[in-house]
Amino acid sequence: AQSVTQLDSQVPVFEEAPVELRCNYSSSVSVYLFWYVQYPNQGLQLLLKYLSGSTLVKGINGFEAEFNKSQTSFHLRKPSVHISDTAEYFCAVSGTSYGKLTFGQGTILTVHP
């Protein structure tokens, strides 16, 4: 069985500050890891994904994430946030057939001016 824990339910931050959204996972098999973003009243869109290779993954809108196998973590970072980054962010893990993803509880990022 797999599980994903997002350690912060809400993260407030000021514009142009750095941000880190934390994600830990558990799985008995090799995994693929994802971050999705959901803007208000919209569906989820893919931000970035780790499949294999380099543990530092770059995504859209200046976000990046680092896969740490020993700590079973996949934290999302951005060095300088914008108001438009205000959204809910979901970490997800896939390690089974049929492409089933297990999602974390979500982190609401609010960027203040």
Place this chain on the structure above:
Amino acid sequence: DVKVTQSSRYLVKRTGEKVFLECVQDMDHENMFWYRQDPGLGLRLIYFSYDVKMKEKGDIPEGYSVSREKKERFSLILESASTNQTSMYLCASSSWTDNTGELFFGEGSRLTVL
């Protein structure tokens, strides 16, 4: 671009009514999913389908059923809606040839049961 379309963005139904939520994808994906999204609980898988007429229960199938008569269409059915089914419902699809699990989502259907 992959497009996943959910037929209704907002629905209001009464307790006991039968509810159909429709989802269509245009990328010939084999896999389709229905998730439920609630604050603080993230996304929880209700049902998924990896082929026409095939279906598998997810983590919270109780009170729901699904139908997949055509490859591009996956319907979620609430036989007798209850207030605890008030939620955001998200449909997603993925390709069998892409075994990473990346999902493509629709805009969501927000259901209120009174």
